[in-house]
Amino acid sequence: MPILKATGLTKRFGKFTALDGVDMELNKGEVYGFIGPNGAGKSTTIRILLGMLKATAGEAQIFGKDVWKDAVELHKQIAYVPGDVNLWPNLTGGEVIDLFMKMRGAPNQGRREELIERFKFDPTKKSRTYSKGNRQKVALIAAFASDADLYILDEPTSGLDPLMERIFQDCVQEAKDAGKSVLLSSHILSEVERLCDRVGIIRQGQIIERGTLDELRHLTRTNLTIQTKETITNLDEFVGIHNLEKEGHNLSFQVDTEEMDAIIRHISQFGIIKLESAPPTLEDLFMRHYQGEEQTSSGTGGSR
Amino acid sequence: MSQKLFTGTGYLTKLMMRQNRFKLFLWLVGLIAVTLATAVSYPDIYPDEQARAAFVFTMENPAMIAMLGVGYEDYATIGALFAHEMLLFTAIAVAIMNILLVGRSTRADEEDGRVELIRSLPVGRLAYLNAAAIVAVVTNVLVAVLIGTGIILLGIDGMSAEGAYLYGAILGATGLVFAGFTALFSQLSETSRGSTMLSFGTLIAAYLVRASGDVSSEALSLVSPLGWTVRTEVFVENYWWPVYAMLAVAIVLGLVAFYLNAIRDLESGFIPERAGKRNASAFLQTTMGLAFRLQRTNLIAWAIGIFLLSASFGAILGDLEVYFTDNEFVQAFLAESGDTSMMEQFIVLLMAIMALISTVPVVMAVMKLKSEENKHLTENYYSRAVSRSRLLGSYVCLSMIVSFVMQALVAIGLWSVGMVVVEDGIAFDTTFASALVYLPAMWILMGVAVFLIGIAPKATGFVWLYVIYSFVVIYLGGLLEFPEWANNLSAFHHIPQIPTMDMDYMRVLILVVIAIVLTVIGFIGYNRRGIQG
Numbered sequence: 001m002p003i004l005k006a007t008g009l010t011k012r013f014g015k016f017t018a019l020d021g022v023d024m025e026l027n028k029g030e031v032y033g034f035i036g037p038n039g040a041g042k043s044t045t046i047r048i049l050l051g052m053l054k055a056t057a058g059e060a061q062i063f064g065k066d067v068w069k070d071a072v073e074l075h076k077q078i079a080y081v082p083g084d085v086n087l088w089p090n091l092t093g094g095e096v097i098d099l100f101m102k103m104r105g106a107p108n109q110g111r112r113e114e115l116i117e118r119f120k121f122d123p124t125k126k127s128r129t130y131s132k133g134n135r136q137k138v139a140l141i142a143a144f145a146s147d148a149d150l151y152i153l154d155e156p157t158s159g160l161d162p163l164m165e166r167i168f169q170d171c172v173q174e175a176k177d178a179g180k181s182v183l184l185s186s187h188i189l190s191e192v193e194r195l196c197d198r199v200g201i202i203r204q205g206q207i208i209e210r211g212t213l214d215e216l217r218h219l220t221r222t223n224l225t226i227q228t229k230e231t232i233t234n235l236d237e238f239v240g241i242h243n244l245e246k247e248g249h250n251l252s253f254q255v256d257t258e259e260m261d262a263i264i265r266h267i268s269q270f271g272i273i274k275l276e277s278a279p280p281t282l283e284d285l286f287m288r289h290y291q292g293e294e295q296t297s298s299g300t301g302g303s304r
Numbered sequence: 305m306s307q308k309l310f311t312g313t314g315y316l317t318k319l320m321m322r323q324n325r326f327k328l329f330l331w332l333v334g335l336i337a338v339t340l341a342t343a344v345s346y347p348d349i350y351p352d353e354q355a356r357a358a359f360v361f362t363m364e365n366p367a368m369i370a371m372l373g374v375g376y377e378d379y380a381t382i383g384a385l386f387a388h389e390m391l392l393f394t395a396i397a398v399a400i401m402n403i404l405l406v407g408r409s410t411r412a413d414e415e416d417g418r419v420e421l422i423r424s425l426p427v428g429r430l431a432y433l434n435a436a437a438i439v440a441v442v443t444n445v446l447v448a449v450l451i452g453t454g455i456i457l458l459g460i461d462g463m464s465a466e467g468a469y470l471y472g473a474i475l476g477a478t479g480l481v482f483a484g485f486t487a488l489f490s491q492l493s494e495t496s497r498g499s500t501m502l503s504f505g506t507l508i509a510a511y512l513v514r515a516s517g518d519v520s521s522e523a524l525s526l527v528s529p530l531g532w533t534v535r536t537e538v539f540v541e542n543y544w545w546p547v548y549a550m551l552a553v554a555i556v557l558g559l560v561a562f563y564l565n566a567i568r569d570l571e572s573g574f575i576p577e578r579a580g581k582r583n584a585s586a587f588l589q590t591t592m593g594l595a596f597r598l599q600r601t602n603l604i605a606w607a608i609g610i611f612l613l614s615a616s617f618g619a620i621l622g623d624l625e626v627y628f629t630d631n632e633f634v635q636a637f638l639a640e641s642g643d644t645s646m647m648e649q650f651i652v653l654l655m656a657i658m659a660l661i662s663t664v665p666v667v668m669a670v671m672k673l674k675s676e677e678n679k680h681l682t683e684n685y686y687s688r689a690v691s692r693s694r695l696l697g698s699y700v701c702l703s704m705i706v707s708f709v710m711q712a713l714v715a716i717g718l719w720s721v722g723m724v725v726v727e728d729g730i731a732f733d734t735t736f737a738s739a740l741v742y743l744p745a746m747w748i749l750m751g752v753a754v755f756l757i758g759i760a761p762k763a764t765g766f767v768w769l770y771v772i773y774s775f776v777v778i779y780l781g782g783l784l785e786f787p788e789w790a791n792n793l794s795a796f797h798h799i800p801q802i803p804t805m806d807m808d809y810m811r812v813l814i815l816v817v818i819a820i821v822l823t824v825i826g827f828i829g830y831n832r833r834g835i836q837g
Binding site for chain 1: 690
């Protein structure tokens with residue numbers, strides 16, 4: 001039973017089509033990774049889900065309620081962290097956290113103090129003096145201090161140091177363990193890989209790939225590093241070999257998963273000394289979708 | 305070593321000039337144009353002995369002395385009249401220009417990280433401040449020379465060449481003093497806001513100390529640099545000592561600023577930024593409280609300004625008959641004189657103008673919502689459980705409270721001072737009624753702003769055009785003989801002019817209804833449209 005369901009979301013700004021029929025489903029207790037390059041439509045999708053923009057076509061429901069009509073009611077159960085956190089320069093971080101918690105309703109002071117401690121945040125400084133990372137901490141503390149059922153996180157860690165990023169990942173894990181759902185849009189693919197159950201990749205306003213990480217891996221390549229006794233011949237006759245690098249008897253290349261069997265059979269004839277295989281990372285997957293295909297797309301501007 | 309501290313000053317000066325050239329050009333053109341245009345008109349405004357005598361009589365009023373500074377022993381030339389009325393306020397304008405210019409080029413550039421970039425280049429540690437100082441000196445020399453030469457070129461009888469240059473020089477010298485204060489405060493404070501606040505605070509304190517000193521004791525007045533500004537007796541005695549004294553002060557302030565800049569770390573200050581509140585107060589946690597807090601400083605400044613303006617108009621109520629009887633320009637405003645007294649006509653005109661001035665903060669209070677959206681700050685509300693009607697409603701409520709407060713201050717300011725200077729006093733209730741009767745017109749302008757925010761968010765600037773148009777209708781409509789339909793386009797034109805006209809409840813009610821309709825359409829549009837951020 002999906003708690004978030006979007007069907008055919010389309011958004012046009014004048015002649016520019018930012019979103020072109022985006023479908024999305026998020027189940028309870030699940031962390032959904034939403035990835036794509038800048039300007040692909042991630043933030044536009046999220047703004048529609050938050051009822052700030054009205055979709056030109058299509059519809060989206062969260063907890064069975066319409067995201068546009070029931071926005072205020074819905075937001076009591078949703079916590080949102082944007083990538084660019086904009087704060088009022090003359091209020092302190094502590095004041096802003098209180099405001100944010102109050103605006104959602106049901107503030108939790110104990111949890112607030114605990115998170116301020118964990119993120120090592122100084123809430124007594126004016127917002128104008130905060131760095132990007134500290135502004136994100138404000139939004140993250142306010143979000144995780146609230147007892148939300150759905151967390152919508154739009155590139156929430158782009159300004160955090162690795163230590164703080166780890167704390168963020170702990171917070172997401174805790175939310176997940178507590179049965180909450182998370183929609184995480186991110187550029188940090190290792191983060192998505194570690195946290196997310198399912199992934200959707202968006203490009204030029206369309207979801208081009210979706211599924212669990214394992215499902216997606218079938219579509220992709222494996223990295224192989226090989227050392228043989230004899231020089232391998234006729235390798236060019238095979239389809240499905242990419243980024244081939246040769247150094248004497250050492251070879252490294254990527255191979256399409258469906259061609260794996262034929263290629264291993266072929267190279268085993270040359271006396272294998274060493275064979276290392278690495279599973280495809282999300283990054284490989286991501287790059288594969290954008291390399292080459294990117295040339296056809298004329299850089300479209302972001303939505304903000 | 306000392307050479308190396310200033311390496312790169314040359315091209316930093318050029319860079320700074322380039323960054324500021326447009327603003328400086330506008331300031332200089334504005335200052336010179338206003339000064340010269342006023343100077344030209346003086347021989348016509350005060351053509352004979354009688355007119356000058358009326359002027360001198362008015363200027364002896366303590367309220368006028370507090371406002372414009374001590375007068376002359378003897379107003380021997382027309383230049384004296386001009387300088388007495390214009391010098392202090394022009395000097396304040398020059399001071400403001402310097403505070404903004406120097407504040408921008410020192411602490412603000414540092415806060416935004418531009419100085420850090422520059423300092424990473426082979427550039428001396430004091431070069432940036434040095435460049436700012438050079439730009440300030442060049443600007444103030446330009447003010448002095450251009451205004452001095454301009455007055456000479458006008459060739460007005462009673463404005464000598466020496467007087468003209470002294471007039472320019474004292475303006476430039478006042479400017480340099482405040483440039484020096486700002487350069488100093490930019491070292492002391494850690495933020496550009498702090499440095500600008502301290503500088504403006506000093507300017508206001510200088511004005512107030514001079515005002516009370518001019519009325520009570522000369523020694524007190526001489527504590528304030530503005531007290532020196534008004535003691536040149538320019539165009540009569542031509543005392544130069546205030547110019548020299550100011551240059552000395554400016555140099556000392558500058559040197560202290562250089563010293564502090566040399567010994568401090570980048571992006572630090574000497575007044576530590578005090579720790580702010582850890583929690584938000586209950587008031588701040590309401591949307592209304594936040595809307596007010598964000599505009600607090602601005603609104604308080606407007607409230608004080610409007611009260612002082614109204615009070616100073618009140619100060620001249622007593623001398624009206626003397627002052628305006630022979631003044632054709634004012635007579636043209638107060639054309640349809642019937643059985644009403646000149647004072648009542650004056651109050652009517654005054655209230656219309658003051659109501660329009662009060663409208664500016666009223667419209668600003670609600671337009672703030674649009675600027676919040678432009679800065680992607682409203683997404684902080686709408687990603688949480690805050691409805692659009694609630695937020696827009698808070699801004700509309702705030703705007704209406706502002707309209708009441710501002711108009712009440714207009715009435716209190718005029719009434720309290722008027723009570724003192726007018727022989728029979730002026731009626732409290734009439735003054736209040738004549739101020740508050742403008743509220744429906746002000747609400748229409750607020751309604752136009754709400755309408756635009758909801759229906760045409762890209763065109764919200766048009767509300768200011770309407771404010772300006774209303775101002776033109778009131779100020780020049782009679783003079784330029786506008787057709788009636790053109791006057792009717794201004795909401796302010798339909799307000800019954802108390803006390804010379806009777807209250808017309810029907811008319812006022814219609815205006816209120818129009819304001820409500822505009823506002824409601826705005827709310828509906830705002831709830832339907834996409835939010836930019």
